[in-house]
Amino acid sequence: MNSHKLPVGSYIRFEKPQLQAVIDRLRQLGYRTVGPRRVDEAIVYDDLRSIDELPVGYLDYQDGGVYRLRHSADGGWFDYVVGPHSLKNFLFPPRDRVLEAHREPGGWRMETPAVDEPPIAAIGVRSCDLHALAIQDRVFLEQEYVDPAYRARRANLFVLAINCRRAAATCFCHSMNTGPQVTRGYDLAATEVDDHFVVEVGSDAGGHVVTAADWVPSALADVERARQQSQALKRRMQGRQAAAATRPRHASSAAELGPAAELGPPAESGRAAELGDVPGIGAVGESDVAQHQPLGRFLDTRELPELLLSNLSHPRWEQVAERCLSCANCTLVCPTCFCSSVEEVGDLTGEHVVRQRSWASCFTAEHSYMNSGTVRKTTASRYRQWLTHKLATWHEQFGTSGCVGCGRCITWCPVGIDLTQEVAAIRGDES
Amino acid sequence: MSTAAPGAAPASPWLAHTARIRSLKPEAPGITTYELALDDAGLAERFRFRPGQFNMLYLPGCGEAAISISSDPERRGLIGHTVRVAGNVTQALARLQVGDQLGLRGPFGSSWPVDAVRGQDVVIACGGVGLAPLRPAIYHLIRHRQDYGRVFLLYGARSPHDLLYTDEFDQWRAAGIEVEMTVDLGNSDWQGHIGVVPILFYRLRLKAPRTCVLTCGPEIMMRFVIFEALARKVAKENIYISMERNMNCALSFCGHCQLGPAFVCKDGPVFPYRAMEPYLNLEEF
Ligand SMILES: Cc1cc2nc3c(=O)[nH]c(=O)nc-3n(C[C@H](O)[C@H](O)[C@H](O)COP(=O)(O)OP(=O)(O)OC[C@H]3O[C@@H](n4cnc5c(N)ncnc54)[C@H](O)[C@@H]3O)c2cc1C
Ligand code: SF4
Ligand code: SF4
Numbered sequence: 001m002n003s004h005k006l007p008v009g010s011y012i013r014f015e016k017p018q019l020q021a022v023i024d025r026l027r028q029l030g031y032r033t034v035g036p037r038r039v040d041e042a043i044v045y046d047d048l049r050s051i052d053e054l055p056v057g058y059l060d061y062q063d064g065g066v067y068r069l070r071h072s073a074d075g076g077w078f079d080y081v082v083g084p085h086s087l088k089n090f091l092f093p094p095r096d097r098v099l100e101a102h103r104e105p106g107g108w109r110m111e112t113p114a115v116d117e118p119p120i121a122a123i124g125v126r127s128c129d130l131h132a133l134a135i136q137d138r139v140f141l142e143q144e145y146v147d148p149a150y151r152a153r154r155a156n157l158f159v160l161a162i163n164c165r166r167a168a169a170t171c172f173c174h175s176m177n178t179g180p181q182v183t184r185g186y187d188l189a190a191t192e193v194d195d196h197f198v199v200e201v202g203s204d205a206g207g208h209v210v211t212a213a214d215w216v217p218s219a220l221a222d223v224e225r226a227r228q229q230s231q232a233l234k235r236r237m238q239g240r241q242a243a244a245a246t247r248p249r250h251a252s253s254a255a256e257l258g259p260a261a262e263l264g265p266p267a268e269s270g271r272a273a274e275l276g277d278v279p280g281i282g283a284v285g286e287s288d289v290a291q292h293q294p295l296g297r298f299l300d301t302r303e304l305p306e307l308l309l310s311n312l313s314h315p316r317w318e319q320v321a322e323r324c325l326s327c328a329n330c331t332l333v334c335p336t337c338f339c340s341s342v343e344e345v346g347d348l349t350g351e352h353v354v355r356q357r358s359w360a361s362c363f364t365a366e367h368s369y370m371n372s373g374t375v376r377k378t379t380a381s382r383y384r385q386w387l388t389h390k391l392a393t394w395h396e397q398f399g400t401s402g403c404v405g406c407g408r409c410i411t412w413c414p415v416g417i418d419l420t421q422e423v424a425a426i427r428g429d430e431s
Numbered sequence: 432m433s434t435a436a437p438g439a440a441p442a443s444p445w446l447a448h449t450a451r452i453r454s455l456k457p458e459a460p461g462i463t464t465y466e467l468a469l470d471d472a473g474l475a476e477r478f479r480f481r482p483g484q485f486n487m488l489y490l491p492g493c494g495e496a497a498i499s500i501s502s503d504p505e506r507r508g509l510i511g512h513t514v515r516v517a518g519n520v521t522q523a524l525a526r527l528q529v530g531d532q533l534g535l536r537g538p539f540g541s542s543w544p545v546d547a548v549r550g551q552d553v554v555i556a557c558g559g560v561g562l563a564p565l566r567p568a569i570y571h572l573i574r575h576r577q578d579y580g581r582v583f584l585l586y587g588a589r590s591p592h593d594l595l596y597t598d599e600f601d602q603w604r605a606a607g608i609e610v611e612m613t614v615d616l617g618n619s620d621w622q623g624h625i626g627v628v629p630i631l632f633y634r635l636r637l638k639a640p641r642t643c644v645l646t647c648g649p650e651i652m653m654r655f656v657i658f659e660a661l662a663r664k665v666a667k668e669n670i671y672i673s674m675e676r677n678m679n680c681a682l683s684f685c686g687h688c689q690l691g692p693a694f695v696c697k698d699g700p701v702f703p704y705r706a707m708e709p710y711l712n713l714e715e716f
Contacts, residue, residue: 098445101491107532108491112443144697145444145682312713339686342679346492353491367687370677371517381715396692
């Protein structure tokens, strides 16, 4: 074991089981290590103490309203992509305290709750989620006011990122310039190459932690192979974008599979081809993959804010509202959505009160309620609010899109509404 | 990844400061003006606001409400709020007495452009409790009366009983404010107009190129005020409106107050009409 600190920018490799030593080191340093875990047939972020807890070999099958896991003998350690959780669950947790008030003899004493939790080390974070993190930073750290709880958690966050070598059919990071290759915001960035990880050191903390593993310097060839994996994936994603442009419409929706595919195991559907191919991505020729891989998503971002804001009365809003349940799932799984509501939680005596903020959604009536009336009464107006905020007005507010192309809102929408299709419809790309 | 530099944490913007009610004046049925003094003498002395800004008033166990500051910006030590009972928080506020304590955060938001419109004729058009955020602007105009041209206050309420601050109107008139009032429902004593605020424009002889309009009230009222102002050739650039949206934080974190690209809490509540023009007539935006 080497105990010195590796400089930022170093590339090393270690055998996969050595990841345990990295986790152990993080835990010794006081971090709460979280990473992908298989819980209730989905891969979520949860406490991860041992590499035996990783969903090794699992592949996720995602489409509009569909999420399935399948085990494959040749799946890697991290060949599933994103599940319903993101870093937002930890830095901007679903429930959080913003103020405490205590009644004392002289009157109320107000105080800011301390963030009294171990720092988080997140393992297996994807590029899209690091971009989402940067977006939430803008919201909570880089505007006029700084949110103290977010700041406290964020300052101590450790990120071990993973370069994706497989994408789900719902991913469109290539359209949003947010992936699949990790480019920012990590302490360590790892790529699975055969039976080892090629790891880039991204920070001093990463350079220290990684020395816990039994590592060797990466040969240039390893680094090149790792990089090529990401690049090959990006090319395939762009390829399906080109293919989608020439294929009949709806070819990318769940509809192409028929109802059986929605209900049956993925192995019985045409979609299985994707899963079958994936573990062998390195071995399978790219043209083969393109053939077998179902069309994924892409989002044409050209002048997108102008497009949406000049179509605020487009009939498509009413059409999507006929399917949308206004259930708010899309906003809850979105790694950038930041809306919250604050409520009072008192103890029985009323002497101690906590102001608690919890995730909120623009899909609820409460969100735009005023005593003079609810502003957005219809589902059409709420969907319009969500999409125009995400893809248009977000730019004016934060200088970036509010979407990182992670596809979660497509997968976790119970009726499979797909924002890329909604945009395409408004753009008039649909027949 | 540790990008945020560690160091002394800035004070939490969520932290409410305790304040006590110093005086309490019923203005109209369900509407009371409170004068508050922050408990911390230093904070009280440092507290400054611009006309049109608001505070978040907090009643532990009930919640917070966004309430405009309605007092004179030059007055030190006391902060005025005029509150209409609407629901949970405002009802609880109405039960408080002089000496009772509550929490206060602020001031927040943008303000009426009292500097930018210097030299112009000013039309203040408001309805109901919409006069509250404009009262600080009126005090400012009175204090700097020579810096402005004619100043009109066009004010409406449901009935004569619902008009705010009527005991000050003589003073305001004496200071050169031309006050016109209207109510939806008059009574036998009522000598003023009957109808909605925009009708008060009919009697004005505006010098459009040098006139600005500041308006606050229900959105529908403001839309008609704008219509009347534009019909009289007031430039769009010279119209300012105060918007209201659900607010849970006033820090541009909670997202409830979004209105197109704007956060009403931060970019508003006072907006140049130009900024809101695309959205004002859009249903449910
Ligand atoms: C910038 C601004 C300035 C305001 N100034 C004043 C003022 O000077 N005097 C005054 O009487 N009222 C003012 N209001 C309206 C006041 O905020 C609401 O009447 C108050 O929040 C209602 O709270 P409640 O708990 O009594 O009512 P409830 O109906 O119980 O409200 C529940 C929640 O809904 C939200 N809400 C309801 N109505 C409104 C509303 N109209 N505006 C914003 N949020 C709302 C709040 O988050 C509130 O906590 C202002 C609103 C804004 C946005
Ligand atoms: S809008 Fe959908 S695809 Fe975009 S970041 Fe949010 S969840 Fe992901
Ligand atoms: S788009 Fe889908 S997930 Fe979002 S509110 Fe509508 S039904 Fe729910």
